Amino acid sequence: MSVAGQERPLVEALTGDAEIARHFSAEAEIAAMQAFEVALAHSQAALGLLSPQAAEAIEAQAGPAVRPSVAALREGIARDGVAVPALVRAMRGAVGEAHGASVHLGATSQDAIDTGLMLRLRDVLALLQRRVEGLIARLGALAEAEGDRPLMAQTRMQAALPFTVSAKLSTWRRPLENHRERLAALRTRLPLQLGGPVGDGASFGPAYEALRADLAARLRLRDAAPWHSDRTQILDVAQGLALLAGTLGKIGQDVALMAQTGTASIRLSGGGGSSAMAHKQNPVGAEVLVALGRLSAGLLGTLAQSMIHENERSGAAWTLEWLVLPPMAEAAGAALLTCDRLLAGAQFVAKDGKA
Amino acid sequence: MSVAGQERPLVEALTGDAEIARHFSAEAEIAAMQAFEVALAHSQAALGLLSPQAAEAIEAQAGPAVRPSVAALREGIARDGVAVPALVRAMRGAVGEAHGASVHLGATSQDAIDTGLMLRLRDVLALLQRRVEGLIARLGALAEAEGDRPLMAQTRMQAALPFTVSAKLSTWRRPLENHRERLAALRTRLPLQLGGPVGDGASFGPAYEALRADLAARLRLRDAAPWHSDRTQILDVAQGLALLAGTLGKIGQDVALMAQTGTASIRLSGGGGSSAMAHKQNPVGAEVLVALGRLSAGLLGTLAQSMIHENERSGAAWTLEWLVLPPMAEAAGAALLTCDRLLAGAQFVAKDGKA
């Protein structure tokens, strides 16, 4: 959460995920809002609410390919609490007098910001889903290779009864399959937000519902009644992220327990070294998974506070979302990368120590 | 969370919900576990795994109608961490030597406890759903009666633009309609848990999958692979409860803001008196809604920690669930009762002060 130009904390070598973080960068935020404004103009043109020339001018001269100054938008957000007034000013300036007034017509900041977030979450969810699929495949390969080995099941921190590696792996795979379906469902149901200043659509005139339907189709989002003050959508995405990080945290906890000295039923390659004890192999990846799972659980509860969203728009609750949702996405992403690496170097071990 | 025999804290007059709490009482827990054991025996009898006489004896002599001593089960849980060993002992004793061994055949504590919880959650979710429907109806009636009145929309704590009471009410109603669907979906998808000691079903023999299907049908639960160490199901119910409490907290926050002195756009009857200022009418119900919403958000994040469930059964993570899920259900229930009373006494007020 720090300012550009400094080396990020060391821990991010363990817990960062540049591919996910990219979608929450200033550039990505701005480009997504521009995409919203361009599509809105095209939809309004399609419905005869503005001229096709205006829409084309907006796309050509102020679309995502035309980058406004990030520094100017940072000033804007510091002043206005949101970057949209400054962005709209910049876009109108770029478009020029003829069509400037056609930018952001009838819309409000929240329409651009929430819809822009949905566009970015679509990519984030798709990326996470692909990684979950990769992890499920890895578990399948592991089951194929080592599934028949016997393993001692552990309940309540005690040896219970013998089962198989395959049975163990299925307890990891089943929730991941569930999460894969959930991510897909979330992704295909991400809603458009279009409501205008007070969320009733009145600023878009009598064609409001047609406009919303056209814009949703154009942006490949779900047409939805305004949800400006109902943050269920955000919480459902967050729940998907937290459940994923929680399942991966559970896998990490299991691996750390199974890799313990003396009873080790799993052997890890690439484990961490110690600055004081050369004989040690620390289950670093497994521990990181637990940490990310616990972080994500806590962030979910923090984000849920933003459901209490004052009246037609709460700057406070909304800002809280912006602070909490991106680290949740990055934690889920980093956990998937970590879990995949961890399992790539894991081998189940028989009682006699043979892998 | 205190012990029986004492007067509960005063605040429960505001935030308690006896109807919900009933489903989390010791009696309800025990009866639900007995219902599981009886149904299991009938399913095993249906598959020829034990005699019909055994199943009938279990139902007649140890079913929910036959109450074991709560005190003995409390001793059991204090010793074993779960009540099931003591319950099974009591049920076997009641059934007698001939059929005693047929009680809890192949099952483990978690099967009885988790399935028993699902049976109780079914009733809880149904009750909440009925109340949500009642609240939606009340909002409809309010819209019918007062929907055309003008109202000033408030964004970011500032007057924005005029809209109507009807537009405002629809921002409250839409998420509740969503939650109603969610509660119904959760309720009809509550899963059976049946996995035996280490969750692989082996203790039930080759007919395991047929047994699971029969038992699920008998208990009207969803047939599902064991989820003993994957707590997604619990978290999804909790998410439903927290979203509901969050939406109601948002309504409470809105009402408290709208009822402020000087700009009041809503008038509340039955508001609270002050011990020092006779002129005051405190928006008690609205404040309670905010408190319950914030409590529920925090509890959601706390419960999510239990996703990190060690190996095949974590006593720690499981105990955490038992501590957190019931107050979440009670908070949601109490919030629904409170919101309904609050809106029953609310009237929108025109600028000239006329209701």
Added chain:
Amino acid sequence: MSVAGQERPLVEALTGDAEIARHFSAEAEIAAMQAFEVALAHSQAALGLLSPQAAEAIEAQAGPAVRPSVAALREGIARDGVAVPALVRAMRGAVGEAHGASVHLGATSQDAIDTGLMLRLRDVLALLQRRVEGLIARLGALAEAEGDRPLMAQTRMQAALPFTVSAKLSTWRRPLENHRERLAALRTRLPLQLGGPVGDGASFGPAYEALRADLAARLRLRDAAPWHSDRTQILDVAQGLALLAGTLGKIGQDVALMAQTGTASIRLSGGGGSSAMAHKQNPVGAEVLVALGRLSAGLLGTLAQSMIHENERSGAAWTLEWLVLPPMAEAAGAALLTCDRLLAGAQFVAKDGKA
């Protein structure tokens, strides 16, 4: 959090603490508020603000020994959001016309409720401190008896280097000694709350500061400027509770790890039985400690939301405190009882399995 007259959930056999809960019962709340009102009258009499007869009448006819109807106060809180208006009405009625107006003179609900809470917390903190002392003594005895035994230190879930039982026990004892000091410091610094309706003391007239000093001395609380809208005091008590539960949760986690099959370096007596696996000894107490520690951590974060206390009194933030602080106290208390029992039955085990 449920209503009286029902059997409490079974889990309370593990996690309840009747001795602590007693201080948060309706009776204890009411008695503490009566003690405040009586002491206030005496202080006002001492300063010549009302007659000694009035103060004596209030003590005799409406003091803690005279129990008002809990049911009437529950009605009052349901109506007013706080029980004080109904309590003051009842006390004035009991005192009669001559001195009725002398009850609660210049005070507001918050003065009675917050000060009443401080009086009860004093007993709670003293009780916890005594238990911490007992636990420290037990650890000392354990160190005396078994401290010289060798033990393998575990870092990052791996065997590190050998140390001794004594060294291990000192990592448990040191934070408890710290917490003992903290509990004592918290207890002796619990502040009086006296500010009147808007927290500026004006309602008590020019003798306000003298009155506050006298009342603080009388109630053996710290004289303090009004903290009606600054909840640091509450959070500091909560922090003390959460740190204590966290340390005990750490001990529980250590014990559960040390009691694992195969590498057991600790042996527990009285461990829990399994309904399916007769050979198992589950480390129930250790798991309960972890659960209570995680619960308490989550509740601390939830309670901290109440720092955002609107203006001169926030019904919402205040209600949240009432919901969260008592279970935190009970969790800390139950954890102390559980930890003491757990260690009473624990023996460190040498590698050859000899205790």
Added chain:
Amino acid sequence: MSVAGQERPLVEALTGDAEIARHFSAEAEIAAMQAFEVALAHSQAALGLLSPQAAEAIEAQAGPAVRPSVAALREGIARDGVAVPALVRAMRGAVGEAHGASVHLGATSQDAIDTGLMLRLRDVLALLQRRVEGLIARLGALAEAEGDRPLMAQTRMQAALPFTVSAKLSTWRRPLENHRERLAALRTRLPLQLGGPVGDGASFGPAYEALRADLAARLRLRDAAPWHSDRTQILDVAQGLALLAGTLGKIGQDVALMAQTGTASIRLSGGGGSSAMAHKQNPVGAEVLVALGRLSAGLLGTLAQSMIHENERSGAAWTLEWLVLPPMAEAAGAALLTCDRLLAGAQFVAKDGKA
């Protein structure tokens, strides 16, 4: 939490604090750990445990002025879970064969990391304290200028009784004065961590306690028994940060409420513009304060989970600290900057609208 080289999220223009973040950058972490290693060598030389030449060589050739490659340390942390093994390797290489073995003598990663954190927290706490002092001064000036104005106190979201601007400001100032003392106390009591591999000091030989005392004095930290597995110290700093952010969140909430249209008792300059409603002045800074306060409360509860620290060192709990404490510090810092700017542009307004 993202990776270097990308523009940080736009919201950081509102919620970032570069001055605080600097102390959590990779460079600051590394330099602090080098300072620990250099001081350790000097202390060991002072006690005759290594030669003065070795200590001087370490300072000259591997001290904070000599920057190791951040990229190499990132690789190290990704492999080992901590950067210390790679850092020690780099420092030993820089020092050369003659004195290389004198680097990190007897120490473990945790000694360097935890002590390094304390050194950085000292600067962070000092910076925060200075800002709190500035804010208290600003409140004093505001009271001087506008304190006599009448103001309507608000309790439970309702007009209560008139008091003064001065009385209001004192409810903001008092907790800040308390926090100023707390920050100072925390800062002067930050403890050295020195325990060696398993936290018992054995690796430092018989002079361990003398060494610890010398090193503590040299680093101007408090000499303390090892706290490697007792994270109370971290939690107490976090509590200080959360209380501060909470008090500032309360001020923000008050300002947002006081700045509402129609009843405004405060006027803000530099408020935020709207993209859709030119007449609006959004209380952006006030909202940001509320968001940061709620974030910080949630993070406190998340961090408290790390009290459950497995055995002699928990990689999972420790990693969680690294993820949560820095954003808490940055949130507190950003809140102080925001609050100062907000109040610099605030004027209390009389009922007739005159400032």
